[in-house]
Each structure stands twice: as C-alpha cells, then as structure tokens.
Amino acid sequence: MGTDLLTIFQEEISEQARKQARAYSLPVMMYLSVIAILMGAKNPMEICQWMQINTRRKEIKKLLGVEFFKAPKKSRVYDFYNIVDKEELERAFRRWIRTFIDIPEHAVVAVDGKVLRGSASKKQDAVSVLSAVLAETKLVIAHKEIQEKSNEIPALQELIGELDETFSYGFDALNTQKKR
Numbered sequence: 001m002g003t004d005l006l007t008i009f010q011e012e013i014s015e016q017a018r019k020q021a022r023a024y025s026l027p028v029m030m031y032l033s034v035i036a037i038l039m040g041a042k043n044p045m046e047i048c049q050w051m052q053i054n055t056r057r058k059e060i061k062k063l064l065g066v067e068f069f070k071a072p073k074k075s076r077v078y079d080f081y082n083i084v085d086k087e088e089l090e091r092a093f094r095r096w097i098r099t100f101i102d103i104p105e106h107a108v109v110a111v112d113g114k115v116l117r118g119s120a121s122k123k124q125d126a127v128s129v130l131s132a133v134l135a136e137t138k139l140v141i142a143h144k145e146i147q148e149k150s151n152e153i154p155a156l157q158e159l160i161g162e163l164d165e166t167f168s169y170g171f172d173a174l175n176t177q178k179k180r
Contacts, residue, residue: 005096006031006064012092016083018132024072027079030089031180038062041067044081048074086145094142103164108135111159111171113152135170 009027016026033041036050051071054060061069110133113144120126128146133139144159146152156171 008092008095013088048077105166109167110135
C-alpha cells in the first residue's frame with residue numbers, strides 16, 4: 001500500500017473544514033481508517049481504538065511523514081465518515097486499484113446490484129449499490145450507490161459514463177429496459 005494510497009487520498013479527497021478549524025486532515029484520517037481495517041478493525045469504534053494505540057508508534061508517524069500526531073476521539077472519527085464526500089472517496093479507490101492491476105483493453109466487466117446487509121434501520125432503508133467486477137480477475141473496480149426510490153438503471157448509466165468506455169459490460173436483463 002505504501003504512501004501511494006495516502007498520496008491519492010490527498011489528491012482526491014477535499015478537506016471539509018476551514019484551515020483554521022482543521023485539527024485533523026480528512027485524507028489522513030481516511031488513510032488511517034483503511035490501514036486499521038486491513039489490520040482487523042471491523043467498525044468505527046475499533047478503528048478509533050486502533051488509531052489511539054498505533055498513531056503513537058514511530059513506524060506509523062514515519063509512514064505519515066509526521067513527528068507529532070494526536071489521534072482523534074471516537075466522536076470525531078464518526079464525524080469524518082459523515083463529512084467525507086463518497087464520490088471523492090470512490091474515485092480515490094478506483095485510482096488506487098488501478099495501481100495494482102493492468103486492465104486490458106476491452107476487458108469484460110460484470111455489473112450487479114446488491115443490498116448491503118445490515119445497512120437498514122428503523123430510520124433508514126437499506127443501502128443498495130451497483131458493483132462493477134473485472135470478470136477475469138474477479139476484482140471489484142467500482143461501486144455506485146443506487147439512490148433511494150430508484151433502481152439499477154440510472155446508476156448503471158452513470159457508472160458506465162464514469163468508467164472506461166472500452167470495457168465490455170455484462171449485466172442483468174433488468175438493465176435492458178428502455179424506460180427507467
């Protein structure tokens with residue numbers, strides 16, 4: 001992973017707070033969150049605990065290129081996830097994935113919609129996403145959230161517009177309808 005992901009996050013994810021009010025860098029917090037998840041953290045509480053323990057370590061500070069780093073409190077970590085622009089984060093991950101694999105021209109991409117398990121609550125409907133999977137490697141190369149009270153068709157059209165036009169797409173018969 002190296003600093004490539006951190007650099008990509010810094011280029012793609014915009015800071016949401018004014019410079020004077022910014023105690024933490026949003027791209028750095030997203031980067032640390034990814035590292036924490038890769039190290040076994042399963043939820044925001046565990047991510048916060050990982051940050052509290054590990055950002056004191058000189059190896060982590062060296063990785064970030066900082067001498068001093070104060071880990072945020074749990075409530076602030078939750079704030080980061082609420083203010084990060086999902087589209088910027090998705091764009092950053094798409095760039096990062098392409099640093100690992102060489103996608104051949106006219107590659108086949110399978111696209112399918114799924115409901116995220118555990119995403120529904122009394123106050124919110126379940127979250128549905130469209131995933132684009134590179135058929136040859138079975139690697140997810142992109143996601144697109146399906147808007148509430150909508151379906152896969154407009155999300156697929158947007159996703160195809162955002163991805164490389166040289167892909168060959170495979171998808172459900174639902175997406176062959178002419179009307180939304």
